[in-house]
Amino acid sequence: MARQKIAVVIGANRGNGLEVARQLGALGYRVILTARKKAAGREAAKKLVRVGLNVEFAHLDVTDANSAKDLARHLKKTEGRLDVLVNNAAI
Ligand SMILES: NC(=O)c1ccc[n+]([C@@H]2O[C@H](COP(=O)([O-])OP(=O)(O)OC[C@H]3O[C@@H](n4cnc5c(N)ncnc54)[C@H](OP(=O)(O)O)[C@@H]3O)[C@@H](O)[C@H]2O)c1
Secondary structure, X not given: OOOOOEEEEEOOOOHHXXXXXXXXXXXXXXXXXXXXXXXXXXXXXXXXXXXXXXXXXXXXXXXXXXXXXXXXXXXXXXXXXXXXXXXXXXX
């Protein structure tokens, strides 16, 4: 069986990021849905999990280098690789 591909979507608690996360999930990706607001990110991820998608929330504020390093460490440990990065976050 082919391994499941891993996608990280940045700024995915709402807007385009959330929709991209949904569509990648529907295509069969395991999606790491990131947001700087933890509650909003968790809620968005839960909505996608409820419709059967493989989605996990991870915190990321792109203006905080430590936050980015924490996510990189987390991904290395839990997934070991990354297939797709959607750098969507913006003002
Ligand atoms: N909508 C359009 O018509 C359009 C057209 C062309 C390009 N784009 C681009 O597409 C992207 C998304 O647009 P959108 O309309 O979906 O925007 P949006 O609804 O305002 O969503 C932006 C997302 O980025 C997140 N974000 C902002 N600053 C962040 C930070 N420092 N760290 C992590 N996440 C952060 C926001 O999180 P919070 O909820 O925490 O604020 C939100 O989840 C942007 O890059 C935009 O420039 C959009």
